[in-house]
Amino acid sequence: MVDVIVNFLKEFGAWGMFFHSFVDAVIFPIPAFFTQLSLSMIDPSNAIWLATVGFIGCLLGTPIGYWIGKVAGRSFLGKILKKNWVDSATKMFNRHGEAAILLGAFTPIPFKIFTILSGATDYSLWKLLGYAAIGRAAKFYVVGVLFYVYGTLADKVIDQYFTLIFLGIFIVLASGWFLIRKLRTKKDNQIKAGA
Template identity: 30%
Template sequence: MELVHSAIEWMLTWAASPYAVLALFIFSFWESSFFPLPPDPLLIAMAVANPAMAPYYALVCTVASVGGAALGYFIGKKGGRPLVYKIFKAKRVEPVEGLYRRYDAWAVGAAAFTPIPYKVFTITAGIAKINFWRFILFSFLGRGARFFLVGMAVYFFGPSIQLAIDEYFELFTLGFLFLLILGFVAAKFVGDYLTRRESGRDTISG
């Protein structure tokens, strides 16, 4: 947890950089395929510093994240299981495939909005070979809803949000870490549940 906290603090140092927008784009892009940390803390820091630009920052996050999702999709599609299993454990990938079989691209939209690790869904979408354009559409909807919710909140309530974040920044960081960890736990719980469910069906059918 301390490592993640340090990584978030390092990410936030880019907020005051002349390359802040580029850094936001890169973090958002790679988070959808490789990078372990979501760009939300940097988005919030930049939006609070300049509330008038908050919608623009949210758009940067959304476009970059969907671009990274497309990369993750093609990694899964072209690399196949051997490559993907070098990145993620099979027990994390196979349950996500089960979600795609049941809910198709709706699973993408849900994962794009929640703290669930999105990269697992983008890469697995390529393995499952769900329709690419439907995948992109739901990625835009999920990621856009998530980032614009943050950006527009700062845009409309900037001063009060800025005071709250400045005063309770440490608690905010800990809360974000909690949500991040909760997302991983939720992904594992859902994965284990679906695995048991599939095993039970196989036993009955056998």
């Protein structure tokens, strides 16, 4: 099924990449990563352009996924989970949403889970877009640069070192998130102490 869809989208080139990335942030169950790999294999010299197209498509789809979560997410969650669980998840996501979005934007988990959950839990759309931009840029451009530099050999590099590459980038992103969180806490404490 994945191959059929990716092969279909591949026929449209960069437009297929844009469409797949857009709907990946909204409703599509298959991550745009697969279309990016397929198209980058065809023309590695175009891989950075494809990363840019995918990145833009994802960012444009993100508010729509958020809106779906805002409109229908809470009622849907309320039907399948107890109210106190939904309330607890909302608090947790609002407290640690940055980390969830950064990780979700970077992993093969379909991104719509995070856009819809953000809307359902009333997470800030601007924060969602900011953290999505960081995580999705890292994901799309790592793949794009690998194909641009290594050509079709990047497919083997990704197969062999996928976990290490993404683990390294995850550590950088997590460290950045932790640092921002620490600085924000320190600033809040200074404000409280001065008041």
